[in-house]
Amino acid sequence: MTASVLVPTVVSPEVVxxxxxxxxxxxxxxxxxxxAISYQKNDLHALILTDIVxxxxxxxxxxVGTDLAEALILPGLVVELAEILAISEILMSREMRKMDKTVELIPLPLSFNMEILDTAPTFLAIILIIYGAFLSGFTGGAIAGGGILFYVLSKMTRGVPSNTWEGVAGASAIAWCLWIVGFLIFFVAPSYWLLALFLAAFGIFIKVAFKVGLIGVIGREEFKKDKE
Amino acid sequence: MKLGRIWNSLATPKNIPKLFSIILGLVLLTGFIVPLTYNDHQLYPRPTPQLQISEKDPLAPYNRGGIPLEEPGIVKAQYPQFALSEGMVTGYLSPIAIGVSNTTLYFGTSIYSSPGGLIDEILYYSRGFDTILESSILMMAFVIASWVALHFTMRRKEE
Amino acid sequence: MDLSTLGGQFLGTIPLGDIVLYLTTFNLFMFGAALVFTAIIAMSRTESQVEAEFGTLNEREKKVSKDEFKIRRFLSIVCGLATAGAMITGDLFNFTLFVCLIGIVNIGIVAAVKEVDVLDSAFQYGIIAMIATLPLFGGAASILATTGTISLLELVNIPTSAFMLFSSILLFIGVAGESGVAPFFATKAEMFRTAGSPFLVIIHLSSLLVIVRIIEILLIINKPFGI
Amino acid sequence: MFDIYVYFYTGVLLVILGSIATAIGPGVKDPIVRTLNTEIPSVGVSLILLTYNHTIALLTFIAATVIIMMILLRAIVRMEELGAEL
Amino acid sequence: MNLMADILLNVTVAFFVGSILLGLQRKVMARIQMRPGPPIIQHMLHTLKFFIKETVFPRTAAMPFYVAITIILCAIWVAAVIIGPVTHGPLLLLFAIFAIHKIVEHNAGSSSGSPYGKLSCVRAVFSAAAELPLFAVLIIVFIQTGTMDLNGIIAYQAEHGALLFTLPLTAMIFIVLIISKSYYYSPLNITLARDIVSGFETEHFGTLRGFIMISEAIAWYMLLWIFLTVFLGALTPIEYLIAMVILTAIVGLINAVTPILNPNHSVMTEVTLAFIGIVGSLLMIFFL
Amino acid sequence: MDQIFYLIYVLAFVIGSIIGLVLSYKKYTEPFIRKNIDTAALVIAIIGWVLALNFALIPVIPYYISITVGVFLIAMVIGMRPGYGRYETVIGFAVAGIIWILRMVLS
Amino acid sequence: MAVLEFINITYVSAAVVIIGSVGIIALPKPIDKVIMFGLLQGGFIGMIAAARYLDVAMAAAIFDPISTVILLIGITKLDEIRKKKQKQTQEEGFLV
Incomplete structure (x- = not known):
């Protein structure tokens, strides 16, 4: 395989x-x-339409069609995901304040008899987590996280204690610190780049997977608060 | 005083996203008129789409040469002088990845997104700082969402 | 053109692979200012608002509860650090990510309050911030496409084309939306009516400093015609 | 090589069609219809990513779309539950 | 001369001249309104007076911040003097200092917990939307002269004549900025408008207020100094002094005869003027 | 070096105004109602303005000292209690101005 | 011959994708839309497979049922809520 097939000097004419x-x-x-945003009248619709934007x-x-562009798509994706998450939460919080129903509101529990919810989650989740672990990094995190999310959404017993929540969130923060350490090793001690690579790849993987998994808990609408 | 009323309505939060999107829309419209130029001397260029997969390369579409742990792959970084082990991550394949690449032709994406590979080099090494930021964006958004969810929006069972 | 025409004396670079942070007098000053404010915020407590109640002789004190205080302080410190980073980064895409981080954290700082109006403006600001990712990343990517680089240290030497001008306008609109400045400040001004001044100041600080910085970047990308 | 253009232009078609449908399509007053319609442009974007061989980004995008959809659905359901009039 | 001595000297001059100018402005306004008005040195006397008054801290204040903010305010204006008259540094830095000044204004208002301060704080945010574009006229100067360095701009003007005549619209915008930054009864300065008592200064007492007033004086001096240097080029100190007196008197005249606008309208007026000025100047640069 | 002199002038102005203010409060206990001219202030103003504007007339004394003294005396009159010292200042300035113009014309 | 040339996996999948998307747009009921969404996803997976990235196709295939289930959960829940609300308003109507 020639070098020009591996990496050309200029971007290929098709892409151009x-x-x-x-x-x-x-x-x-x-x-x-x-x-669409400029003539919609509803805040929820604005939120959905920003997705299109x-x-x-x-x-x-x-x-742009280069490897660099691909590396830049990932931040864009993540930012989009993150902002939708935060803003939808704010929207709900605002509406609940407006309605003044903060305590009485009891969301409908998940109560369906779908066959797929009994058999599929475990299976799919295991496949996705294994595959995600193999991929590592952002991609793996997102995929494994999707698996965990699905599992949590459809299987978990009612109500999650807040300690568990904080524990999982803490673990993902520690994973993030691992990634920072990996990043520093790359520049402080370039000879250990392999260690740095693994720290970085799995730090991000664990972090993203756990975070996305917890989104599944948010989706369950139920939450058990510990006595303080 | 019509002008005054317009000014007042501009100060209402609900109208601001609409205003913003209209302004942005107008600017985007000018984008259709501006002559587009594309410089084909890019950083980190990649081969023609589908070329590597057509050549039956088990590592397609991310094969950039190099031998794991020995020889760096080919990359065109902006500042090679600042990245001492440049290309090493690109050329690296984990043992599992090598195993997979020997069995099948069509798993290049998985192989190169497991530890090592070009995208990992860009994401973690040459542009690693970006990745720190994007993961912290995710983290912050999650912190915000989970805080709001835990304190306000989710149902709490007070037991 | 030279970076020092804009920012004064060139003091050095901090290379992190392809992302090179650089320092000029101007960048260093703003970096320092952001850090100083962050440091003070980290150790300040919040003020409490005392307001007279209507119709009675009582007064009402609005305080920031402990839970809320903790999270808001955390987010403000992150915001301060992100602002400081945005001041010295020498890479366009890195800058846009910093700006995004600032945007999301700013929304978060006010998301913890209970006033409906404040939440509403936080939400509207959030919508703007989301829309603004299009021009922000899109502008940066177009600059990459048309010049082949996103390092400011390289962009300084590349002559301006019409498409670069267009992309940099996109970039500017993106930053304006993400940091919520004129004339979109209105959404933001509403957010400041709540208590918790040290946290609110960082919102304001970040957007103003980022705007000053984006002007520098615009001037770096578009070499003015006088030169 | 003709394949690339098929992917690309199918993607472009889907993106434009889908986004128009999301903006003014039939029944988009209902937020859930709107959310479902956003799936069309996202498949279109996936095809465009495929054209450029951004496969790792494509993988991430597929996963992220599902998560975004879940978040949006949650918001919609919740709003409906609250009976919020925005 | 020794740099430190130079800085000290310039800061002292800036303070004295600035506070006398502010006193002069009050005097001019008083005479227009048929009052005798306070002595010219009243502003300075006030400043000095505050240093010997008791300093108290509100119970509601956000503590280290409430004190630190005054020191920061002083520090940035001293820095401005160093960048401006002492070293003739880049204009962009002055722009940055101005941005930080808005932030300090904001926070001085909000850190006390007083509702008046809070209002002033919200208005500071609001008016930043208008005043920053006004200050952005310095960018137009950069486009015209090709340098951000004050020395370079002075040299350019020595060669091509004063910018006041080549960029009249820009100078006009800058004068609007000066009006919006002027202290007493300015039609555009909504942060210090008298409907919210003393704006962000309301709850700062004693020494802290003294620091704020010192900074105010230096800020006023610097604003005029920047205008004169950027638009007229190198002047001798006595010319600076005369020009500053004239400018202050004009501003006093304007302030005395105009009503105070409401915040929205003030901001939008400034934005509109900035838009006209910037677009007009750019057109003049590229098509004339 | 110039700037030090200007600092000194400004300082002289400030101190002069303060002294003028204090003295005039001692001298006039009521607010400004009388419109007659105070001779002492008039003399001070004339001397001050002449010194400040026409320092070249007295070559014996270095110019900066005469200006400092002049500014100090001017400030004493300007800085008087609100309303007082206005006519004196104007007259002093007029006299000094006339002398200055004469000097310009004659030389 | 010319027609037969177009019957390969790429074109067929592209056709399926387009039919699916038109279906999503045209059909009014959410449940029908979900079915058409399955068609869209199927075509999409076919296109990835035609590009010979099997791992991506695999991941897309796994995420397909997940997104369908999430959609179904959302739609059924929404339906329930709407029914409940209708009932409530009717009851209130009776009371009035």
Whole structure:
């Protein structure tokens, strides 16, 4: 396999020829999303529509078509996910304050008889976690996290004690610190790059997987607060 | 005083996202007129799409050469002088990954997203600081969401 | 053009692989200012608002509860550090990520309060911040596409094209949305009516410093025509 | 090599069609319909990522879409439960 | 001359001249309103007086911050003097200092817990939306002259004539900025408008207030100094003094005869003016 | 070196105003109602303005000292109690100005 | 011949994707939309497989049922809530 197949000196002409249509698509999608936001009257709809706008952003970044661009898509994805998470939470909190139903509100429990909810979760979750662990990094974290999320969403007994919650969140914070250590090793002691690589890859993996898994707990709407 | 009323309505929070999206939309519209230029001398270029997979490369589409732990792969970083073991991560494959690559032709993505590989090099080494930030963005968003959820929005069983 | 035309004396770089942080007098000053504020915030307690009640002689004291105080202080410190980082980073994409971090943390700082109006403006600000990721990352990516680099130290030497101008305008709108400045400040001003001044100041600090910095970056990308 | 263009233009078609559908499609007054419609452009974006061979990003994107969908659905269900009039 | 001595000298001059100018402004306004008005040195006397008054701290204040903010305020304006008259550093730094000044204004208001301070704080945020674009006219100066360095700008003006005549719109915007930063009854300065008592200064007493007033004086001096240096080029100290007196008198005149705008309208007026000024100046640069 | 002199002038102005203020409060106990001219203040003002504007007339004394003294005396009159010292200042300035113009014309 | 050339996995999957998306847009009821969503996903997986990235196709295939189930949970819950609300309003109507 020749070096030019491995890494060319210039970006291939196909990608260059796709650049303009891709950018136009991105701009168009962004434009449609923005127009929709500008005439919607409902905050929840605005939240959903911002999703479209950020898809436009992903296209704009992807259109560059290099490995660097791919590395830059991941932050974009993560930012989108993170902001939707935080903002939807704020929206709910605002509405609950407005309604003044903070305590009385009892969400409907999950009560269905779906066959798939009895058999599938364990199986799918195990596959996804193993596959995610093999992938490691952000990708693996997201995939394994998706598995955990699904499992938690459909299987967990009612009510999660807050200590468990804090424990899992703490573990993921520690994993994040591992990643910082890995990052520093890369520059302080370049000869140990392999160690740094593994620290970084699995630090991020554990962190993202746990966080995403906890989103599943949020999805259950139930939460048992410990006595303080 | 019409101007005054317009100014007042601009100070209402609910109208601001709409205003922002209209302004941004107008700017995006100009994007259709501006002549687009693409510089094909990019950092970290990649081969033509589907080229590696067509050549039956088990590591497609991320094969960038190099021998694990011995020879660095080929990368075109911005500042090679600041990355001493440049290309080593790109060339690295974990033992499991080597095993997988010997069995099948179509698992290149998994192989290269397991520890080692080009994207890992960019994400963790040459642009590692970005990854710190993006993971902290996720973490902060999660901290916010979980705090709000735990304190306000989720149902609490007071037992 | 040279970086020192804008920011004064060039004091050195901090290389972290492809991301190179650099220091000029200007960057160093703002970096220091952000850090000083962060340090003071880390050790301050919050004020309490005392307001007279309507119709009676009583007064009402609005305080920041302990739980709320802890999380808000944590987020403010993160915000301060992110601002400090955004001041000295020499990489466009890194900068946009810092700005995103600032945006999300700013929303978080006010998300912990109980006033509906404040939450509402936090939400609207959040929507803007989300929309703003399009021009922010999109602008940075277009600059990458048209110049082949996103390091500011390299961009300084590349002549401006029309597309670069367009991308940098996108970038500016992105930063404006993400940090919530003029004329979108209105959403933000509402957020300041709540108690907890040390945390609120960091919101304001971050957006103003980021705006000053983005102006520097715009001038780096678009070499003005006088030169 | 013709394959690339099929992926790309199918992706572009889906993205544009889907985003128009999300913006003004039939029945989008109902938030759940709107959320379901956002799935179309996200598949379109996946195809565009596939065109450029951004496969790792594609993997992450597939996982992230599911998570985002869950978050949005939760918000929608919750709002409905509250009977919130926004 | 020794750098430290130079700094000390310039800071002292800035303080004295600044506070006399502020006194002059009050005097001018008083005369227009047919009052005798306070002596010219009243502002300085106030400042000195506050240093011998008892310093008390509100029970509700956010503690280290409440004190630190005054020191920061002083520090940034001393830094401004160092960057401006002493070393002739980059303009962008002055811009940064101005941004931090807005933050300090904000926080001085909110850290006391007083509702008046809080209002002033919210207004500081609000007005930052308008005043920063005004200050951004310095960017136009950069586009015209190609340098951010004050020495470079002075040299440019020595060669091409004063910028006041090449960029009149920009200078006009800067004067709007000066008005919006002026202290007594300015139509645009909403943070210190009298409907909220003394704005962000309301709850700072004794020594702390003294520091704030010192900074105010230096800030006023620096604002005028920047205007004169950027738009007129190198002047001798006596010319600076005369020009500053004239500018202060004009500002006093304007303040005395205009009503105070409500916050929204003030901000939008400034934004509109900034927009006109910036776009107009850019058009003038590129098409004339 | 220039700036030190200007600092000295400013200081002289400040101190002069304070002294003028204090003295005038001692001298006039009521607010400004009388419109007659105070001779002592008039003399001080004239001397001050002449010294400050026409320092070149007295080559014996270094210019900065004469200006300092002049500014000090001017400030004493300007800084008087609100309302007082206005006419004196104007007259002093007029006299000094006339002398200055004459000097310019004659030389 | 020309028609047969188009019958390969890429084109067929592309057609399925487009049919699925049109279905999602056109069908009004959420449950129908979910079914069409399955079609969309199927076509999408087919396209990935045509590009010979089997691992990606595998992951997409695993996430397919997950997203369907999440959608179903959401829709049924929403349905329940809406029914309950309707009942409530009716009851209130009776009271009035």
């Amino acid at each position: 020829s796709l650049y303009i249509p891709a950018i136009f698509t991105g701009l168009l999608v962004g434009l449609i999303g923005l127009l 950020s898809l436009g952003m992903l296209i704009l970044v992807a259109a």
